Amino acid sequence: MVKTPCQMMIARTLEELRAAREALGPVGFVPTMGALHEGHLTLVSAAKAAGLPVAASIFVNPTQFGPNEDFARYPRDEKGDLDKLEAAGCALIWLPTPEIMYPPHSATTITVGGPALKWEGASRPGHFSGVATVVAKLFGQVRPEAAYFGEKDWQQVQVVSRMVEDLALPVRVVPVPIVRETGGLALSSRNRYLSEPERKAAPALYAALSHAAQEIVAGKEVAATLHDARHSLSKAGMVPDYVALVHAHTLEPLEGFARPARLIAAAKLGAVRLLDNVPVG
Numbered sequence: 001m002v003k004t005p006c007q008m009m010i011a012r013t014l015e016e017l018r019a020a021r022e023a024l025g026p027v028g029f030v031p032t033m034g035a036l037h038e039g040h041l042t043l044v045s046a047a048k049a050a051g052l053p054v055a056a057s058i059f060v061n062p063t064q065f066g067p068n069e070d071f072a073r074y075p076r077d078e079k080g081d082l083d084k085l086e087a088a089g090c091a092l093i094w095l096p097t098p099e100i101m102y103p104p105h106s107a108t109t110i111t112v113g114g115p116a117l118k119w120e121g122a123s124r125p126g127h128f129s130g131v132a133t134v135v136a137k138l139f140g141q142v143r144p145e146a147a148y149f150g151e152k153d154w155q156q157v158q159v160v161s162r163m164v165e166d167l168a169l170p171v172r173v174v175p176v177p178i179v180r181e182t183g184g185l186a187l188s189s190r191n192r193y194l195s196e197p198e199r200k201a202a203p204a205l206y207a208a209l210s211h212a213a214q215e216i217v218a219g220k221e222v223a224a225t226l227h228d229a230r231h232s233l234s235k236a237g238m239v240p241d242y243v244a245l246v247h248a249h250t251l252e253p254l255e256g257f258a259r260p261a262r263l264i265a266a267a268k269l270g271a272v273r274l275l276d277n278v279p280v281g
Ligand SMILES: Nc1ncnc2c1ncn2[C@@H]1O[C@H](COP(=O)(O)OP(=O)(O)OP(=O)(O)O)[C@@H](O)[C@H]1O
Pocket: 031, 032, 033, 034, 038, 039, 040, 042, 043, 148, 149, 150, 151, 152, 153, 176, 177, 178, 179, 180, 186, 187, 188, 189, 190, 191
């Protein structure tokens, strides 16, 4: 195992991880796919604020990517990521290989229903099964007290929370608010694929959702509001996938405003699939 001058431990094998975990005691955990930005670092800050040493993982999980998605070209920057995690005060970094996560004899995957079925689940078949399976394995390996997930992936937080409750996993799931650029664009590793004109257009997603949330709270009809939001995304040059008012935890669509509600959306801008959501009321 490697110890950096600030004593951040880097584990690349299960044996190294086990030794590091024994040395640390209870930890807060931040699972990531790397290419880190301030959104990820806010998860580390939230975990640190809870007073436990922070473990983070970097693993670009193949099973959550569809066959035509960007697994091969997903941004990877291990050195840059380790520097950022060390500066953020992480105690342990878990860097498993695909062979560790998915040995040839492995034969178990997690099937997810409920909040996983619609929206991202419908547009990316198999995605949430891949997420749930890798997150369950990471929880089993790292055995954290608490795990921190960004609200940017709102549906993911609900899917993981449901899994933790359904399987009685001994971990607390902590959602962390979205970090945005000044114009409102939610930070995302894939934003680096946006061209300059696309970057200028991208804040229209958050603007449309924020406007729609206000209109719904003010009593405007939901269907008309969602229609208008899709229209503004199209006008900004995006191809909307879905814009929906949903129950914040079950992700079931709501025809009228009822708490707890969330407005969620995904839209393609050039080659990039943008994801965002806002609270309603
Ligand atoms: N802007 C953000 N604010 C808060 N949390 C975030 C933000 N961006 C990512 N996260 C969270 O960081 C964790 C790791 O996400 P991931 O490594 O997939 O990064 P990402 O930026 O979401 O990348 P992608 O481009 O794949 O969506 C997830 O819990 C995710 O929700």
